[in-house]
Each structure stands twice: as structure tokens, then as C-alpha cells.
Amino acid sequence: MSVNALYDYKFEAKDKVENFNGMQLLYVYWPNHLMFCAPFALLVQPDMSFRALVDEIIKPATASHPDSAKADFLKAQWLLNDEPFTPNADASLIDNGIDHKSMLTVTTPGLDGMANVGY
Amino acid sequence: MAVQNKKLNLKDKYQYLTRDMGWEPTYQKKKDIFPDEDFEGIKITDWSQWEDPFRLTMDSYWKYQAEKEKKLYAIFDAFAQNNGHQNISDARYVNALKLFLSGVSPLEHAAFQGYAKTGRQFSGTGARVACQMQAIDELRHSQTQQHAMSHYNKHFNGLHDAAHMHDRVWFLSVPKSFFDDARTAGPFEFLTAISFSFEYVLTNLLFVPFMSGAAYNGDMATVTFGFSAQSDEARHMTLGLEVIKFILEQHEDNVPIVQRWIDKWFWRGFRLLSLVSMMMDYMLPNKVMSWSEAWEVYYEQNGGALFKDLERYGIRPPKYQEVANDAKHHLSHQLWTTFYQYSQATNFHTWIPEKEEMDWMSEKYPDTFDKYYRPRYEHLAKEAAAGRRFYNNTLPQLCQVCQVPTLFTEMGAPTKLSHRQLKYEGERYHFCSEACCEIFEHEPEKYIQAWLPVHQIYQGNCEGADVETVVQKYYHINIGEDNFEYLGSPDHKRWLSIKGLKPADEKKDAA
Amino acid sequence: MSQLVFIVFQDNDDSRYLAEAVMDDNPHAEMQHQPAMIRIQAEKRLVMNRETMEEKLGRDWDVQEMLINVISIGGNVDEDDDHFILEWK
Numbered sequence: 001m002s003v004n005a006l007y008d009y010k011f012e013a014k015d016k017v018e019n020f021n022g023m024q025l026l027y028v029y030w031p032n033h034l035m036f037c038a039p040f041a042l043l044v045q046p047d048m049s050f051r052a053l054v055d056e057i058i059k060p061a062t063a064s065h066p067d068s069a070k071a072d073f074l075k076a077q078w079l080l081n082d083e084p085f086t087p088n089a090d091a092s093l094i095d096n097g098i099d100h101k102s103m104l105t106v107t108t109p110g111l112d113g114m115a116n117v118g119y
Numbered sequence: 120m121a122v123q124n125k126k127l128n129l130k131d132k133y134q135y136l137t138r139d140m141g142w143e144p145t146y147q148k149k150k151d152i153f154p155d156e157d158f159e160g161i162k163i164t165d166w167s168q169w170e171d172p173f174r175l176t177m178d179s180y181w182k183y184q185a186e187k188e189k190k191l192y193a194i195f196d197a198f199a200q201n202n203g204h205q206n207i208s209d210a211r212y213v214n215a216l217k218l219f220l221s222g223v224s225p226l227e228h229a230a231f232q233g234y235a236k237t238g239r240q241f242s243g244t245g246a247r248v249a250c251q252m253q254a255i256d257e258l259r260h261s262q263t264q265q266h267a268m269s270h271y272n273k274h275f276n277g278l279h280d281a282a283h284m285h286d287r288v289w290f291l292s293v294p295k296s297f298f299d300d301a302r303t304a305g306p307f308e309f310l311t312a313i314s315f316s317f318e319y320v321l322t323n324l325l326f327v328p329f330m331s332g333a334a335y336n337g338d339m340a341t342v343t344f345g346f347s348a349q350s351d352e353a354r355h356m357t358l359g360l361e362v363i364k365f366i367l368e369q370h371e372d373n374v375p376i377v378q379r380w381i382d383k384w385f386w387r388g389f390r391l392l393s394l395v396s397m398m399m400d401y402m403l404p405n406k407v408m409s410w411s412e413a414w415e416v417y418y419e420q421n422g423g424a425l426f427k428d429l430e431r432y433g434i435r436p437p438k439y440q441e442v443a444n445d446a447k448h449h450l451s452h453q454l455w456t457t458f459y460q461y462s463q464a465t466n467f468h469t470w471i472p473e474k475e476e477m478d479w480m481s482e483k484y485p486d487t488f489d490k491y492y493r494p495r496y497e498h499l500a501k502e503a504a505a506g507r508r509f510y511n512n513t514l515p516q517l518c519q520v521c522q523v524p525t526l527f528t529e530m531g532a533p534t535k536l537s538h539r540q541l542k543y544e545g546e547r548y549h550f551c552s553e554a555c556c557e558i559f560e561h562e563p564e565k566y567i568q569a570w571l572p573v574h575q576i577y578q579g580n581c582e583g584a585d586v587e588t589v590v591q592k593y594y595h596i597n598i599g600e601d602n603f604e605y606l607g608s609p610d611h612k613r614w615l616s617i618k619g620l621k622p623a624d625e626k627k628d629a630a
Numbered sequence: 631m632s633q634l635v636f637i638v639f640q641d642n643d644d645s646r647y648l649a650e651a652v653m654d655d656n657p658h659a660e661m662q663h664q665p666a667m668i669r670i671q672a673e674k675r676l677v678m679n680r681e682t683m684e685e686k687l688g689r690d691w692d693v694q695e696m697l698i699n700v701i702s703i704g705g706n707v708d709e710d711d712d713h714f715i716l717e718w719k
Contacts, residue, residue, distance in 0.1 A: 001560060001561040001562065001563075002562070002563075002564065003561075003562040003563075003564045003565050004158060004159055004160065004305070004562075005158070005564075006154075006155065006158050006305075009564050009565075010564065011564065011567070011568050012567075012568075013544070013546050013567040013568070014567065014568050014569060014570060014571070014574070015546070015571065015574045015578075016546065019578045020577060020578055021578070021579060023577070025574065025577065027516045027549065029516075029536065029538065031535065031536075032534060034495075034534065034536075035460075035495070035498070035509070036460075036511060036513075037453070037456060037457040037460060037511070037515060037524055037526040038457070038515040038516050038517075038524035038525045038526045038536070039515070039516040039525060039536070039538065040513040040514070040515070040516070041513070041514045041515060041516045041517070041573045041574075041577075042513065042514075043577040060512075061512070061513045064502075064507070064509060064511075064512075081540065081547070082540070099547075100546075100547070101546065101547035101548075101549070102547065103516075103538075103540060103547075103549065113534075114494060114498055115494030115495075115498075117490060117491050117494065117533075117534055118534035118535075119491075119494060119495050119498065128710070128711050129693075129694075129709070129710055129711050130710060172706070172707035172708055172709050173694070173697070173707065173709055174709060174710075175694070175697075179694055183694065183695075183697050183698055186698055187698055190698070323702050323704075326701070326702070327638060327667070327701060327702050328664075330666070330701075331664045331665045331666055331667050332665070334665040334666030334667075335665035335666075342665075342666050346640045346666070346667070346701050349701040349702055350640075350697060350698060350699065350700055350701060352701075352702065353697070353700045353701065353702055353703050354697065356702070356703060357703065357707045360706065360707075407664065407665055408664075420632075420634060421634070421636070421704045423633075424632075424633040424634055424635070424704065424705070424718055425704070427633055427718070428633070428706070428718050428719065
């Protein structure tokens with residue numbers, strides 16, 4: 001489908017990777033931890049390692065949840081853009097196939113949030 | 120004695136205004152005068168079939184509007200002279216007004232612009248007159264709301280720069296982009312979006328139960344502007360219904376186009392009103408009606424009657440209505456806990472509901488509150504008591520279409536986010552729901568340009584890279600005054616002082 | 631399925647007469663009082679008559695005067711000099 005317009009309606013996407021000054025966007029969703037209302041939107045370096053992403057960004061982002069300290073994200077189950085994904089901890093995000101505006105979903109078996117309702 | 124001219128009846132007066140004031144152009148082509156009338160594919164065969172059931176003419180319009188204004192301003196004056204702000208139920212209530220002034224009043228102004236522009240595009244006189252009156256109404260709403268709330272601005276924080284905030288603050292991009300979407304559509308889509316889907320189907324939820332709630336919380340000024348605005352709304356709603364019937368009766372080819380617009384704009388409006396759900400359940404200290412009850416009366420019941428009436432034109436209820444109906448059990452709670460965790464970046468305060476309020480919610484939401492949401496507040500209260508009031512220090516993913524954080528859950532699975540994503544021309548896009556994703560797929564060229572506040576911050580377009588700078592410098596939210604937790608805020612302290620609950624160091628009671 | 635039409639008035643002096651007139655003319659209607667407002671709903675159809683209103687008020691009354699006090703309506707509107715009608719057909 002296409003927009004119905006008065007003229008040839010063509011504009012650039014607002015959030016192309018070129019607009020992020022060498023960085024890229026990454027979304028991270030930790031299911032069953034709805035204390036964080038939505039997936040995180042993160043600004044990351046494409047060449048940072050997956051391990052650094054976990055240690056330097058995801059761990060601090062989730063730190064206020066009681067499950068965070070117990071979570072071993074590197075050994076958790078990952079999805080990349082809804083497809084099963086096995087990260088290489090020492091490779092860069094880009095080499096892991098994590099491109100601009102990708103979404104990672106990380107499930108930590110045994111850590112299912114609070115109150116048995118995924119909070 | 121000469122016989123007096125017989126007074127014209129309503130129908131004759133309206134006929135003179137809307138027929139005989141129009142004419143067929145002779146030295147310009149009609150297409151050149153009304154260039155936007157056809158491109159949406161809507162076929163109008165006979166504009167003279169347009170009927171305004173109120174048959175309001177300009178003389179009556181001015182007369183009744185003037186009378187409404189007189190009544191309204193008499194109450195504003197009385198409210199200010201009596202320090203009405205001191206008689207509200209609780210200062211937490213004022214936070215609903217902060218959201219209203221920065222989120223809703225600018226939409227009234229956008230509606231004014233929208234109707235002024237749209238009215239110009241119709242070759243039918245009746246439609247032009249109706250749009251002109253509505254444009255003036257909407258301007259009046261924007262102005263009277265600002266007047267009413269200016270009194271609160273003298274006594275509470277967060278109300279000082281609403282128009283500026285509307286253009287910039289992250290959650291205010293939800294209402295702003297909603298109206299921008301409508302205003303950049305063609306004239307018939309605009310009317311279907313605003314007059315029908317929004318005014319007729321959805322605004323009752325804001326202006327009727329919420330305003331009744333304002334009265335119940337002692338806010339005379341707000342209930343009065345609310346109901347005064349809504350008295351125009353009754354006319355707008357009627358116009359909304361007539362517009363739809365008129366378009367559908369003109370040509371059968373219009374039916375699928377209108378159906379898609381109804382599907383789209385019902386959903387867009389529903390997402391926008393998620394803000395109202397939390398205003399009703401959480402921001403009115405004295406409760407009148409829950410969001411879920413209001414949804415049942417003003418959507419399920421009224422909407423049901425309406426869409427049954429429209430069946431004869433081949434129109435069915437909005438495609439994602441079932442999802443919206445199911446969400447009534449969850450919406451306000453999911454929204455409030457979202458704003459609670461991002462209060463560092465809002466022009467209003469948030470708080471944990473008091474015990475009686477939570478009991479009220481248990482009663483109103485028997486299947487969901489105690490199971491899913493009470494535990495959230497118990498945890499948050501524990502954290503706050505330990506000096507760790509929870510703020511989410513990362514930014515949330517936003518939906519590319521409605522621009523709300525992707526916080527909503529799947530129908531029937533309230534612990535699972537209803538996230539969707541797709542790729543368009545090599546770029547990835549993320550959505551809060553199937554419905555928003557589908558709206559994108561119909562008009563991707565439009566939504567790829569969305570000004571998403573989170574992404575704009577990350578691109579460096581908001582005067583700073585850290586939340587504090589963005590909030591203070593770019594949003595004009597005064598840190599430590601307008602934002603954060605309600606308990607212990609300057610508003611809270613001021614309220615205690617007004618109520619004589621602590622030494623009256625800044626008491627402002629009238630002599 | 632039930633198809634209700636409704637009208638909501640501001641709860642003020644004018645509206646009390648309006649509500650009374652509506653209830654007189656529509657025995658099947660139901661009236662609800664909520665803070666600052668009066669809501670009247672009825673199956674399929676509600677009629678407001680100028681004549682009934684004039685009797686209640688003891689003065690001339692223009693049907694359009696109700697625009698000042700009405701907050702919301704649901705149903706198809708038909709208005710002329712003598713009536714204001716809300717209905718689902």
C-alpha cells in the first residue's frame with residue numbers, strides 16, 4: 001500500500017543510521033520484567049563487543065530489578081529481531097549481525113520477574 | 120398597519136445560509152478553486168444532500184456562543200476571587216490539569232487550524248459553514264482552557280510553558296503527532312478522523328466522565344470549561360455522524376475508503392486516550408467512574424448502537440475494537456506505572472495510589488488489579504520507603520505510529536508485550552501493536568518521517584545528551600519543581616501549607 | 631442488541647426543566663445523576679418538545695436554547711422549530 005497524496009510524496013526516513021553520529025540504535029527486551037515498561041532504546045557503538053554491551057549497558061540498565069544481579073545474560077536465551085540467536089560475546093555487535101534498530105530479546109530461565117506475573 | 124415580515128423558520132434560515140450564499144463559479148474552474156477535493160478517491164455526486172441537523176445559522180451561532188462565554192467567565196471570575204484552587208480535593212488532582220494543558224489544549228488549537236483549512240477545501244456550502252463554525256469553536260476551547268488553568272499556574276508548578284512543551288516533550292508527541300497525522304491528510308480523511316472517529320466515537324470519554332470527575336474533585340473552573348466546550352462538541356458530534364452518512368450515501372465506492380479510515384482513526388484515538396485512562400483512574404483523588412466503566416458506557420454501549428446504525432451502509436465496527444475492549448482492564452495501570460518510572464521527564468508528578476484508592480481499583484478491576492498491578496505498587500512502595508524511589512534510567516522504545524512507548528500487552532496475555540516490527544526500504548521499524556503496524560503498512564511514506572523524541576535525543580537534536588539537560592533546557596521542565604515524585608514536591612508542601620497541615624511559611628490564603 | 635440514544639445536560643437550573651420535560655415526554659427513558667451532570671438514556675428514541683418546555687418554563691423557548699446546556703448526545707439528530715429528536719433508526 002502507499003500513501004494517497006497530491007504530489008509525488010517521497011521523504012527520507014528520519015532515523016537513518018547516518019543521523020546518529022557513528023552510533024546506532026538498539027532495543028533490548030527482557031520478557032517477564034515489566035517493571036521496565038517497554039524495551040530499552042539504547043544508543044550503542046556498532047563495534048563494541050557483545051560482552052561489553054551486556055556488562056556496560058544491559059547490566060546497569062536492569063540493575064534496579066531484583067532479578068538483575070542473578071541474571072547471567074551471556075548464558076541466557078537470545079532472539080535477534082524475533083529469530084533465535086547465539087551471540088558471540090567477543091565479537092562486535094555488527095559482526096554479530098546486530099544492525100541499526102535491531103531488537104534483542106533476552107529470556108533468563110528461572111528468573112521470571114516478581115509476583116508470578118512477570119513484573 | 121403594514122404586515123411584519125414573517126419570521127423565517129429554522130429550515131428556511133439554514134437553507135438561505137447554505138444554499139443561496141453559494142454559487143457556481145463562471146470565470147474560474149471549480150477544480151482550481153477546490154483542488155484538494157478529489158485526490159482521496161471520495162466521490163461526491165450531490166453536495167446539496169448535505170444536511171446539518173442543528174441547522175445553525177450565523178446569527179444564532181453568535182448569540183448562543185456569546186451566552187456560553189458569559190456564563191463561563193462568570194464562573195472563572197468567581198473561582199479566582201474565591202481562591203477556588205484551595206477547595207479542590209487534593210493537589211494531586213492538579214497534575215491532571217498539567218497533562219490537560221500541555222496535551223489537550225494545544226490539540227484544540229490544532230483542531231482550529233485543521234477545520235479552518237479543511238473547510239476551505241469543500242465545494243459544498245453546508246460543509247464549509249459547518250467547518251467554519253467548528254474552527255471558531257475550537258479556537259474558543261483552546262483559549263478558555265488556557266484562561267481557566269492560568270489561575271492554577273499562579274499556585275502550582277508545571278503549567279508555565281504548555282505550548283512549548285507540546286512541541287517537544289517526549290510523551291506529548293503522542294497527541295501532537297496524532298493531530299499532525301490528521302491535518303496532513305486530505306479533507307475527507309480529516310473529517311472522518313476528527314469529526315467522526317475522535318469527536319463522535321471517543322471524546323465523550325475525556326469530556327464527560329473526566330469533567331464530571333473534575334466537579335467531584337472541587338474544580339469548578341475546569342468542569343465549566345469542559346462542559347462549555349462539550350456543549351459545542353454535541354454539535355460537532357452530530358456533524359461527525361452526518362459527515363459519515365453523507366459520504367457513504369454519495370457513492371458505494373466510498374465505503375471501503377471510509378472503513379479503512381475508521382479502522383485507522385479509531386485505533387489512533389484509542390491509543391491517544393490511553394493517557395485519559397490514567398487521568399481518570401489515578402489522577403482524580405475522588406473517584407467517579409473507572410476507565411473500564413466509562414469505556415463500557417461510552418464506547419461499547421454507544422459505539423455499539425452507532426455501528427449497528429451504520430451497518431446499513433456496509434460499515435462494520437473498527438477492526439481492532441476487540442483488542443481495545445479487552446484492554447480496558449489493563450490500560451490505566453500500564454500507563455500509570457510507565458509515567459511513574461519516567462517522572463523525571465514529565466511536567467507533572469506521579470505517586471503510588473493510597474490504600475483506599477487501591478481498594479477501589481480492586482473493586483473496579485476484580486480480574487486484573489490484585490493479580491497484575493497491586494504487586495507492582497507494593498514493590499514500588501517498598502523501594503520508595505527504602506529511599507530508592509524507582510526511576511527508569513534508560514529511554515523506552517517508542518511505537519513508530521502512535522509514539523507511545525511500546526508498553527501495551529497482547530490481548531489475553533497481559534504479561535507479554537504486543538511488540539511488532541517490520542522492514543521497509545532497508546530500515547527497521549517497531550510498533551506497539553498489530554494495529555499500529557498495519558497503519559504504517561498502508562502509508563509507510565508518512566510514518567518513516569515520524570519525529571520520535573527518543574531518537575531525536577540520541578541524534579543530538581535536543582540540546583543535550585543527558586536526560587537532565589534535555590528536560591531542563593529543551594523541554595523547559597524545571598527540575599525539582601515540576602517533575603519527580605509528588606510526595607515531598609514543592610506542590611505537595613504548598614498544599615499542606617494551604618490546608619494548615621504544616622507551619623504556614625508561604626500561606627496564600629485570602630484575607 | 632439494545633440501541634440506546636442519550637443526552638447529557640449540565641446540572642443547572644435550566645437543565646432541571648429540560649430533564650423534567652424530557653422525562654414527561656419519554657416515559658421509557660431513564661435518568662441518571664452524576665457529578666455536575668444529568669444523563670438521560672432511552673431505547674432507540676428520545677424527543678424533546680418545545681411545547682412541553684414552554685409549559686415547564688412558563689415562557690417562550692427556542693429549541694436551540696438547549697445548545698447552551700447540553701454536554702453530549704448519542705443518536706441521529708433531527709431538529710426543527712418544535713422538536714429535538716434523537717434516534718437510531
